[in-house]
Amino acid sequence: MSFTGSSIGSVSLVEGEALSSRLIGSNPVAGGRTVRRAFEFGRTYVVRPKGRHQATVVWLHGLGDNGSSWSQLLETLPLPNIKWICPTAPTQPISVFAGFPSTAWFDVGDLSEDAPDDLEGLDAAAAHVANLLSNEPADIKLGVGGFSMGAAAALYSATCFVAGKYGNGNHFPANISAAIGLSGWLPCAKILNSKIEEGLEEARRRAVSLPIFLCHGKVDDVVLYKYGEKSSQALTSTGFQDVTFKSYTRLGHYTIPEEMDELCAWLISKLGLQGSS
Secondary structure: OOOOOOOOOOOOOOOEEOOOEEEEEEEEOHHHOEEEEEEEEOOEEEEOOOOOOOEEEEEEOOOOOOHHHHHHHHOOOOOOOEEEEEOOOOEEEOHHHOOOEEEOOOOOOOOOOOOOOOHHHHHHHHHHHHHHHOOOOOOOEEEEEEEOHHHHHHHHHHHHHHHOEOOOOOEOOOOOOEEEEEOOOOOOHHHHHHHHHHOHHHHHHHHHHOOEEEEEEOOOOOOOHHHHHHHHHHHHHOOOOOEEEEEEOOOOOOOOHHHHHHHHHHHHHHOOOOOOO
16 A cells, blocks of 8 residues: 655756754653654755745655655746755654554554544644745745645645644644645544634634645545545635645546646646746
């Protein structure tokens, strides 16, 4: 079982920067003890814009993958005004792999609607996204996107922005202008409405205005199509009014040129990119 994606083409990495981050969380367990989880993020690859820098997007890979493969694909897109930041997830035991370690943004055991969400892992992933965006210039538009598990972490980060806080209640500092999820799902969908309500008017305003782009293949046998479709429905039903959902009849759990072309057009439109000058 693989949650990683297929690359399109083969090119050299434009530029790689080794950035690392260590986050430590805590889990209360029976008997009053606390188990602390350390999240050691791997190497981050940065693809510099070829034209005038107008936007920065953090892109999150799928389960078992790394930032390098996606940086090579994103470098080929005709988006000269975007800086891409492609981090690598921590290596941690994964329940769906019977505890075998893999690069993953959070733990996942099952993609059923009743499966528990790893809130600590999701918060750590969202905090890493915010940290990677924290040094971007004030006039640069910020986005987050990903594939498969990376899409799930990206969408969770977007809901943290809308609510103004992480799942643990701490303030979420980044100002997200766009969110993208390819072949993924929306974590914590059942509590999204209450999360928005707790943020009151500001959260509702952000939900209305945040552009979200979702794509899913109808023959995806890893993250089933129904999870992508239900994620779109969950977002729109909780007040997100700028959600685009694209389906592809013959697409499995990978990317295709048609999908990437539509993503490029959407980013140019929603981020107001104005050419290479």
